[in-house]
Amino acid sequence: MELILDSIVKNFGDKKVLHGVDYRFEKGKIYGLLGRNGAGKTTLFNCLSGETKTDGGQAQLSEQGEARELREEDVGYVYSLPILPEFLTGYEFIKFFLDINRDKLQLEQDIDTYFETMRISKEDRHRLIKNYSHGMKNKIQMLLFMITKPPVILLDEPLTSFDVIVALEMKNLLREMKKDHILIFSTHILQLASDLCDELVILNNGRLSAVQTELLTSPGFEQSIIELLQDDAGEGGSALD
Numbered sequence: 001m002e003l004i005l006d007s008i009v010k011n012f013g014d015k016k017v018l019h020g021v022d023y024r025f026e027k028g029k030i031y032g033l034l035g036r037n038g039a040g041k042t043t044l045f046n047c048l049s050g051e052t053k054t055d056g057g058q059a060q061l062s063e064q065g066e067a068r069e070l071r072e073e074d075v076g077y078v079y080s081l082p083i084l085p086e087f088l089t090g091y092e093f094i095k096f097f098l099d100i101n102r103d104k105l106q107l108e109q110d111i112d113t114y115f116e117t118m119r120i121s122k123e124d125r126h127r128l129i130k131n132y133s134h135g136m137k138n139k140i141q142m143l144l145f146m147i148t149k150p151p152v153i154l155l156d157e158p159l160t161s162f163d164v165i166v167a168l169e170m171k172n173l174l175r176e177m178k179k180d181h182i183l184i185f186s187t188h189i190l191q192l193a194s195d196l197c198d199e200l201v202i203l204n205n206g207r208l209s210a211v212q213t214e215l216l217t218s219p220g221f222e223q224s225i226i227e228l229l230q231d232d233a234g235e236g237g238s239a240l241d
């Protein structure tokens with residue numbers, strides 16, 4: 001399975017953000033999306049998830065040589081600030097989510113099994129989401145996609161709110177999930193990108209380009225990425241954030 005982006009354009013008034021984004025993302029790989037503040041990473045994710053209308057180009061899913069337009073339900077989007085119903089417990093919310101999606105699920109597991117996969121303790125499952133930490137809310141969002149299994153999962157700066165133990169659990173989970181999904185996550189943390197990603201993609205001057213895979217493990221990795229990003233004016237001018 002492949003996600004094929006072809007000349008995606010997005011402008012906000014006079015501001016050109018995406019200038020014709022072309023790329024092919026494959027299932028089985030974790031992609032790290034890097035770019036300066038204001039480069040357009042969230043805008044690209046919003047365009048793919050159907051939240052924002054594009055001004056040109058197309059996104060397609062291709063499977064066994066057959067391509068079709070990417071649909072909203074193909075995309076799971078994990079926001080950096082999760083939006084969840086605060087006055088339900090995690091358990092109640094997941095139960096509700098399972099109920100409304102039951103007809104679409106290929107394989108339904110017991111609710112507690114889902115929570116166990118996410119390592120959410122029995123006690124926490126029955127607390128109000130309102131009292132969950134940021135990291136726990138992210139876990140609940142991830143859980144939604146483990147249930148519905150959309151082919152494409154976009155993660156906007158995930159893992160930044162996780163403590164080291166949970167971050168490691170989530171990394172392992174993403175590594176497991178990549179065999180069934182196209183996973184793309186945006187991050188500013190270069191170490192996380194080099195550690196977790198199979199491929200790095202840079203959004204620079206409104207376009208995407210691949211970073212050579214050899215660079216990921218080279219000692220000059222950080223410096224090379226800085227150089228690659230430096231020619232994008234980003235939001236705040238020429239200096240790197």
Ligand SMILES: Nc1ncnc2c1ncn2[C@@H]1O[C@H](COP(=O)(O)OP(=O)(O)OP(=O)(O)O)[C@@H](O)[C@H]1O
Pocket residue numbers: 012015017035036037038039040041042043044235
């Ligand atoms: N709804 C909107 N209306 C007008 N301008 C917008 C809108 N959304 C984003 N922009 C502008 O588009 C540009 C890209 O923003 P975007 O949030 O996609 O960048 P980003 O790469 O995700 O940044 P960061 O790393 O800081 O999160 C910015 O200049 C931003 O101000």
